[in-house]
Amino acid sequence: MVAVDSDAGQLRSETDEPGWEVDPDDEWGVAVIETVGRQLKLRREAAGMRAPDFAKAAGYGEDLVYKIEGGKRIPRPEYLDKADELLGAGGLLAAMKEDVAKVRYPKKVRELAQLEAKAVEIGLYVCSSIPGLLQTPEHARALLACWQPAYSAEDLERRVAARMARRAVYDRCPAPALGFVLEEATLRRRVGGTMVRRQQFERLLAVGQLGNVTLQVMPMDSGPHSGMGGRIEVLKFVDGTAVGRSDGAFNGRPIHEPRLLRILELRYGTVRAQALPPGESLAFIEQLLGEE
Numbered sequence: 577m578v579a580v581d582s583d584a585g586q587l588r589s590e591t592d593e594p595g596w597e598v599d600p601d602d603e604w605g606v607a608v609i610e611t612v613g614r615q616l617k618l619r620r621e622a623a624g625m626r627a628p629d630f631a632k633a634a635g636y637g638e639d640l641v642y643k644i645e646g647g648k649r650i651p652r653p654e655y656l657d658k659a660d661e662l663l664g665a666g667g668l669l670a671a672m673k674e675d676v677a678k679v680r681y682p683k684k685v686r687e688l689a690q691l692e693a694k695a696v697e698i699g700l701y702v703c704s705s706i707p708g709l710l711q712t713p714e715h716a717r718a719l720l721a722c723w724q725p726a727y728s729a730e731d732l733e734r735r736v737a738a739r740m741a742r743r744a745v746y747d748r749c750p751a752p753a754l755g756f757v758l759e760e761a762t763l764r765r766r767v768g769g770t771m772v773r774r775q776q777f778e779r780l781l782a783v784g785q786l787g788n789v790t791l792q793v794m795p796m797d798s799g800p801h802s803g804m805g806g807r808i809e810v811l812k813f814v815d816g817t818a819v820g821r822s823d824g825a826f827n828g829r830p831i832h833e834p835r836l837l838r839i840l841e842l843r844y845g846t847v848r849a850q851a852l853p854p855g856e857s858l859a860f861i862e863q864l865l866g867e868e
Contacts, residue, residue, distance in 0.1 A: 596680070598649065602679070605678075609648075609649075609650055609676070611647075612651065612656075612675075613646055613647040616644060616651070616669065619665055620663060623662075623663045623664065625662075625663070634655070634662060635658070650679055651676060653677070656669050657673075680734055680738065686738075688742070692709075692811065694813055695752055696752050697753045699755040699808075699809070699841075699844050699848075700807075700810075701808040701847050702807050703762070703807065704806075704807075705719060707756055708742060709745065710758075711776070713736055714772045714776075715767055715772055717732065720735055720736060746783070746786070751788040753790075754786075756790070757847050757848055759796075760796045761796055763793065763861065763864055764864070770868050777862075777865040777868070778865065784861070791854060791858065792848060792851035793851060793860050793861070795851075798850055798851075799850070801846060801847055802843040803844070805825065806823025806828075807822060808820075808822045809821045809822070810837070810840055817832070818832070818837050819831065820841070825839065825840065
């Protein structure tokens, strides 16, 4: 199967683009892609175009067209744009891009991204890794590549893409208040090569300087603290409700009850109090960057 490489003006194989397969265990995702495929096929047939003719006009392989129309392959955004143009759909096919994009991401990630998209305040402490919202694609890929059992190439790229898509939270207006506490040991862990580490530190410095972001580092020589049981996350919404989760409390399940949320907020607050202030934290990250 082939698709056009618009930069090179040549055809390239589908294996160059892992991560666009439909997860058969994701019922919602399968339903979305099957519906999109049917709409594409109906529009093509209504326009009087055979699949080979459409493939040639769009610049994609014929087999790819059949797989997309059969609900077996997630269409790229530019595929939907081209189909909309060629089939005279008046924007109806292109409008499917938002739902189609969500299908690429694991169900758990979609649910998390939906909460983050609504939150007006996000507080996060992670003891074992740099939070996904702060990771570069290269850092995320290096982390996920060492997972056991190993992800397939397709699943790895799908998960990296999903993690990067969550960074849309930084583009929201009005911007939510974001607070992060990272362990020094996590920053010192050599994930990826020198360039990957440099890019990650530069990313942390850039995000840490945003007006709506508070980024702190918990030094290794600090005493024990209430976050040592694992991840703590608290999201607050505009209607006054909130949801929290902690690996070391309530079996890691999401918490909505105010009484239990206060416990997580107390633990997160004490972690922040023991961590380096934001200015000192950024200076420390700059020092790590200089050591690379």
